Amino acid sequence: MSAAKRVQQWATFARTWHIFDCKWQDPYESANIIKKYLMGQHKPIYHPLNDCGDVVVCINSREIALRGDEWRKRAYFHHTGYPGGASWTLAWELHNKDPTMIIKKAVYRAMKGNLQRRHTMQRLFIYHEENVPEDIMKNVSSQIRQSRLVPTRLDHIPEEEVKQYPKVMDYPKDYVLK
Amino acid sequence: MAMIRASLQKLSRVFHGGQAGILSRLATNLAPVENKSVSEISKDVIAECNQLIEKNASRNFAIVHLLGKQWRVTDGDLLVVEGIWPPNIGDQIKLDKVLLAGTKDFSLIGRPLVQPGLVNVTATIISKGLSHTRTHFKKKRRKQYMRINFARAQQTMLRINAVEITNKINAKASNEC
Amino acid sequence: MVFLTIANLVRVRGPDEFWRKRRIFRLAAHYIGRRRNCYSIAVRNVHRALVYATKARKLKKQDMIDLWNTRITAACEQHNITQFSLKEGLDRANIMLDRKSLSDLACWEPRTFECLAAVAKEKLQLDGFVNYADKKLPTGTELNLRDVMLEHWLKEEKH
Numbered sequence: 001m002s003a004a005k006r007v008q009q010w011a012t013f014a015r016t017w018h019i020f021d022c023k024w025q026d027p028y029e030s031a032n033i034i035k036k037y038l039m040g041q042h043k044p045i046y047h048p049l050n051d052c053g054d055v056v057v058c059i060n061s062r063e064i065a066l067r068g069d070e071w072r073k074r075a076y077f078h079h080t081g082y083p084g085g086a087s088w089t090l091a092w093e094l095h096n097k098d099p100t101m102i103i104k105k106a107v108y109r110a111m112k113g114n115l116q117r118r119h120t121m122q123r124l125f126i127y128h129e130e131n132v133p134e135d136i137m138k139n140v141s142s143q144i145r146q147s148r149l150v151p152t153r154l155d156h157i158p159e160e161e162v163k164q165y166p167k168v169m170d171y172p173k174d175y176v177l178k
Numbered sequence: 179m180a181m182i183r184a185s186l187q188k189l190s191r192v193f194h195g196g197q198a199g200i201l202s203r204l205a206t207n208l209a210p211v212e213n214k215s216v217s218e219i220s221k222d223v224i225a226e227c228n229q230l231i232e233k234n235a236s237r238n239f240a241i242v243h244l245l246g247k248q249w250r251v252t253d254g255d256l257l258v259v260e261g262i263w264p265p266n267i268g269d270q271i272k273l274d275k276v277l278l279a280g281t282k283d284f285s286l287i288g289r290p291l292v293q294p295g296l297v298n299v300t301a302t303i304i305s306k307g308l309s310h311t312r313t314h315f316k317k318k319r320r321k322q323y324m325r326i327n328f329a330r331a332q333q334t335m336l337r338i339n340a341v342e343i344t345n346k347i348n349a350k351a352s353n354e355c
Numbered sequence: 356m357v358f359l360t361i362a363n364l365v366r367v368r369g370p371d372e373f374w375r376k377r378r379i380f381r382l383a384a385h386y387i388g389r390r391r392n393c394y395s396i397a398v399r400n401v402h403r404a405l406v407y408a409t410k411a412r413k414l415k416k417q418d419m420i421d422l423w424n425t426r427i428t429a430a431c432e433q434h435n436i437t438q439f440s441l442k443e444g445l446d447r448a449n450i451m452l453d454r455k456s457l458s459d460l461a462c463w464e465p466r467t468f469e470c471l472a473a474v475a476k477e478k479l480q481l482d483g484f485v486n487y488a489d490k491k492l493p494t495g496t497e498l499n500l501r502d503v504m505l506e507h508w509l510k511e512e513k514h
Binding site: 239241247248249250277278280285287288289290312313314315316317324326 | 402405406408409412448449450451452453455456459460463464466467470471474
């Protein structure tokens, strides 16, 4: 193989580091997106036997959004292996214990269960906030598009802007706001 | 409101900004995009392509339709065609159904076939024979059912001699008057 | 075991049996352990393997189709078009490349694939065929997600 070809080979199979902001994203929907990048299915050279998956860094996993009342209803099952060792943890409990766990489990379950899955998971880094260690952040060169729009909270908009916003009417002075 | 207007402008830009499909690659690669009409651009592009064809700088590839399958072939390729097919060993054949041909610099896309006589794909039959034995084995458990059949398919091996772009684009074919 | 007559020592089971078993043992030659040495175990495994091989000839074709689809989808995403509208556009433009050659082009001739995507887009635009899925997630440097979603919403309202 000539030197130029060798470089071409390296360049083709080099791993790209992607960053994904989980803020206000549905973990199960975004797991399907992240999975594609981890397994390399976003490249036309994809083959199940070639190692072309990328690295994904997830940030803000504390601020994921579950649908409806899934925080209260969704239970995560764990069994210690001993008799009576089964336990069910609700999503909100799990999220309080470890804010990276829900997204991690979602990505793990989105992938097909084969021998490669655990190795592919090694390429996923999840951080519950925006602060990512410098040695990881310096590799990141690409961003994965979020699937949902992050809404702006009313109390995060500066007060002046809120005051300047055109009003339809004022409440009467004797009106009691509940 | 401003945002809506901006987005509408962007929309309209998307709709008017597209270049002619086949030509876009050349237009982006070779000819810098200027304020020209589409017909002028396509003329320029075709002239450019014809020059490149004359130079014959790189190896060509083509997608040919052969016995219900499409194959991407280039010089010196070896194809194994399965099924009963009349040509015999040593026959030189020309694969006429060229769906797409390309070089390093441009590609010709056929709708569905490229202009007859433009691309010349020649091949030689180098061997004819049978495939390995395929065992067709069926069995149902506890039902006393077991069938075994053996099948071998006819295989023809082809060597692609050359993929050449022989004629000029939009030029009249030699058998045409 | 004690044999009083020599006849019992050699149980003749016919000439056919040797060859019948040998056929199975030949196919089990590369197995490990009792699977290759004991007939009753070998024959079960050989039968199972042959059934798998028969079924797998069909599955292999399906696997290839899945792989082509994955590759085409990946390449389409890069050019901001869905696989459906690529196929629709190419069909309308009378370009009859199948999935095999499209994925081949996506993998080995990305520039040609780019042209095909452009042709499909152009053709759909000329025909006035709008696929809403295409515009939802465009690729680009300066595109703001907020604008894109607004565009999407605007279009939805109109129709």
